[in-house]
Amino acid sequence: MSDNTTDRVASTFSRLSKEHRAGLVTFITAGDPNLQTSLEILQRLPSAGADIIEIGMPFSDPMADGPAIQAASLRSLANGGSLRATLEMVRAFREKNQTTPLILMGYFNPIYQYGTTQFVNDAANAGVDGLIMVDLPPEEDDELCDPARTAGLHWIRLVTPTTNESRLSDVLANSSGFVYYVSIAGITGTQSAAAASIEKAVHHIKAKSDLPVAVGFGIKTREQVKEIGNIAEGVVVGSAIVNEIEQNLDPNGQPKAHLVESVISLVRSLATDSV
Amino acid sequence: MSLNNTNNPPLESYRSGPDDRGHFGIFGGRFVAETLMPLILELEAAYAEAKNSTSFQADFDYYAAHYIGRPSPLYFAERLTEHLGGAKIYFKRDELNHTGAHKINNTLGQILLAKRMGKTRIIAETGAGQHGVATATVCALFDLPCVVYMGATDIERQAPNVFRMKLLGAEVIPVTSGTGTLKDAMNDALRDWVANVEDTFYIIGTVAGPHPYPMMVRDFQSVIGVETREQIELAEGRLPDALVACIGGGSNAMGLFHPFLDEKVRIIGVEAGGLGVNTDKHAASLTGGHPGVLHGNRTYLLQNDDGQITDAHSISAGLDYPGIGPEHAWLHDQGRVEYVSVTDEEALEAFQLCCRTEGIIPALEPAHALAHVVKLAPEMDREQILVMNLCGRGDKDIFAIAESLGVKI
Numbered sequence: 001m002s003d004n005t006t007d008r009v010a011s012t013f014s015r016l017s018k019e020h021r022a023g024l025v026t027f028i029t030a031g032d033p034n035l036q037t038s039l040e041i042l043q044r045l046p047s048a049g050a051d052i053i054e055i056g057m058p059f060s061d062p063m064a065d066g067p068a069i070q071a072a073s074l075r076s077l078a079n080g081g082s083l084r085a086t087l088e089m090v091r092a093f094r095e096k097n098q099t100t101p102l103i104l105m106g107y108f109n110p111i112y113q114y115g116t117t118q119f120v121n122d123a124a125n126a127g128v129d130g131l132i133m134v135d136l137p138p139e140e141d142d143e144l145c146d147p148a149r150t151a152g153l154h155w156i157r158l159v160t161p162t163t164n165e166s167r168l169s170d171v172l173a174n175s176s177g178f179v180y181y182v183s184i185a186g187i188t189g190t191q192s193a194a195a196a197s198i199e200k201a202v203h204h205i206k207a208k209s210d211l212p213v214a215v216g217f218g219i220k221t222r223e224q225v226k227e228i229g230n231i232a233e234g235v236v237v238g239s240a241i242v243n244e245i246e247q248n249l250d251p252n253g254q255p256k257a258h259l260v261e262s263v264i265s266l267v268r269s270l271a272t273d274s275v
Numbered sequence: 276m277s278l279n280n281t282n283n284p285p286l287e288s289y290r291s292g293p294d295d296r297g298h299f300g301i302f303g304g305r306f307v308a309e310t311l312m313p314l315i316l317e318l319e320a321a322y323a324e325a326k327n328s329t330s331f332q333a334d335f336d337y338y339a340a341h342y343i344g345r346p347s348p349l350y351f352a353e354r355l356t357e358h359l360g361g362a363k364i365y366f367k368r369d370e371l372n373h374t375g376a377h378k379i380n381n382t383l384g385q386i387l388l389a390k391r392m393g394k395t396r397i398i399a400e401t402g403a404g405q406h407g408v409a410t411a412t413v414c415a416l417f418d419l420p421c422v423v424y425m426g427a428t429d430i431e432r433q434a435p436n437v438f439r440m441k442l443l444g445a446e447v448i449p450v451t452s453g454t455g456t457l458k459d460a461m462n463d464a465l466r467d468w469v470a471n472v473e474d475t476f477y478i479i480g481t482v483a484g485p486h487p488y489p490m491m492v493r494d495f496q497s498v499i500g501v502e503t504r505e506q507i508e509l510a511e512g513r514l515p516d517a518l519v520a521c522i523g524g525g526s527n528a529m530g531l532f533h534p535f536l537d538e539k540v541r542i543i544g545v546e547a548g549g550l551g552v553n554t555d556k557h558a559a560s561l562t563g564g565h566p567g568v569l570h571g572n573r574t575y576l577l578q579n580d581d582g583q584i585t586d587a588h589s590i591s592a593g594l595d596y597p598g599i600g601p602e603h604a605w606l607h608d609q610g611r612v613e614y615v616s617v618t619d620e621e622a623l624e625a626f627q628l629c630c631r632t633e634g635i636i637p638a639l640e641p642a643h644a645l646a647h648v649v650k651l652a653p654e655m656d657r658e659q660i661l662v663m664n665l666c667g668r669g670d671k672d673i674f675a676i677a678e679s680l681g682v683k684i
Contacts, residue, residue: 058583059582059583060453060583060584061453061458061459061462061569061570061584062462063308063461063462063465063466063570064308064310064465064466064469066466067452070452070453074453077583082581083581083582084581107568108306108568109567109568109569109576109578109582109584110581110582110583111582112566112567112568112582113567113578113580113581113582114581114582134308135306135307135308135568135571136306137305137306137307137308137309137312139296139304139305139312140304140305140306157309158308158309158310159309160308160309160310161310162309162310162311162312162313162314162472163309163313164313167312167313171309182309182310184470185310185469185470185471185472186310186466186469186470187466187469187470190470
């Protein structure tokens with residue numbers, strides 16, 4: 001268990017509720033395009049308007065992600081990214097920021113190689129607040145969900161358009177922090193779902209759970225952020241931010257001078273209307 | 276790190292796996308995104324129903340006999356036996372199947388299941404193109420649209436198979452993500468599936484992936500071992516002393532091995548050692564990898580300390596995969612099956628030996644199995660019997676082999 005006694009996720013959603021707005025959840029891959037630039041972006045995200053930050057743990061074979069986020073993983077891995085480096089980034093961030101929730105998102109294998117017990121303890125101590133694991137459905141809860149919750153980490157589950165009535169209870173059973181509604185049956189960074197279908201799904205989840213709901217996949221513009229923000233407590237933007245990083249690389253893959261500034265102003269523009 | 280422990284006490288049966296969560300010991304499982312999980316459960320239920328259905332079995336048997344050409348012969352390789360001067364060598368000739376490899380046993384079973392489930396679109400991944408061709412073939416036969424994901428690198432190496440798939444009406448999608456090989460093709464097939472869950476059936480080509488695939492593919496391929504038992508009893512009046520098969524994902528090997536797992540038969544799987552298992556250019560997941568989670572299951576994987584999957588290398592595109600089926604991983608740790616490796620060079624030599632002594636041009640994949648037979652047979656008595664799975668023919672490989680031998684064709 002980490003030494004922080006406050007639940008940063010709960011207090012963030014409680015603050016958002018008082019401010020009558022949805023939270024902006026931003027995603028970046030740790031170490032993209034390199035460790036130093038990535039940390040700079042991470043440190044500036046809260047003041048740009050990110051209420052919660054998802055940090056992708058780089059993985060060579062991210063099979064639920066689209067080309068943008070896979071490319072981000074590969075850039076990171078080519079420039080020193082790793083699970084250890086991801087935890088280092090979290091530690092560095094926490095030295096200056098004690099309030100913004102950090103959620104690690106990714107695939108199980110790097111954690112399995114790190115050692116599950118060691119990882120959940122190191123992550124909690126570094127200042128991680130929760131985990132979103134793409135390839136660990138409730139059927140595999142004994143692998144990481146149980147040890148993570150014991151270590152005091154939130155276990156944020158993905159609910160999808162294919163999660164039927166009978167599964168929804170099982171999926172929500174060991175969830176904490178918030179519920180992540182994947183708005184499309186598909187991969188990250190592709191098409192967008194209609195607001196009406198998202199609204200229906202969010203109501204469905206809320207009928208069975210008191211947890212806040214964040215909606216992600218396919219949300220790229222401030223209009224979408226605003227629209228979904230009227231339906232759910234959190235709106236996740238991932239690929240659009242990652243794309244902004246990619247577009248600010250020179251032909252050799254090195255960050256251009258204004259990369260961090262461009263990414264931060266994109267986030268600021270996404271946040272404008274949700275505040 | 277190796278969990279191999281050959282001192283495990285023998286189990287009563289090695290054929291009882293997987294458990295109801297799809298585990299073979301610590302291996303297997305269902306490590307997939309939530310979007311896919313309801314489909315995986317639906318598939319599991321549909322397969323359980325089909326497995327016990329006499330009409331499903333009758334359909335499978337009908338097409339196996341009249342379309343694939345089963346049973347494939349069990350052939351006594353007399354000249355090779357004389358040449359090696361040891362055990363009697365039999366070839367299980369799955370290279371004589373329609374489409375030229377064992378892959379179609381599985382695609383037939385899966386497409387019959389897809390039809391039964393009312394699915395209207397088929398996707399598959401392929402490395403060398405053999406599974407892609409076998410999938411495109413049954414899709415043509417059963418009139419279902421077919422999309423095959425294939426690494427851009429492999430498309431270049433295997434142009435004839437790409438053309439075959441297109442002739443059969445399949446759409447071949449080049450995969451450029453990652454390293455553009457089989458593992459990336461599997462990633463992209465999973466991405467397609469997750470986006471088309473309602474109508475699409477994913478025909479996985481080997482005994483890997485999330486449960487129930489490893490079990491289901493094994494069951495369909497077990498026709499190889501079941502026939503072999505009957506045929507060797509008829510020919511020799513007894514079971515063989517040893518079985519040898521090559522392993523990439525391991526479907527032909529599992530098909531041959533499974534019906535023999537509880538018998539007193541020595542069983543050997545041969546991995547692709549590439550330039551050598553002490554180099555970083557090989558595909559021997561059991562010899563050179565350690566347990567991890569990829570593509571829906573826990574198994575032995577080629578990976579670095581950070582859990583990043585590393586590239587496999589083999590002269591044979593069909594063995595060029597950084598993982599292995601979870602049941603093989605379990606049989607390895609149990610010590611029930613021996614797993615060895617042979618190099619590209621040894622496979623090439625065995626390939627040429629087979630051509631000259633038996634008049635059979637084998638695929639590069641079973642040439643790996645043969646390279647081990649070349650080592651093993653002379654150590655065995657002349658009264659002993661060895662069966663090798665000749666799981667594919669080599670027409671597809673002649674360009675790669677010519678290049679390796681420095682010949683221009």
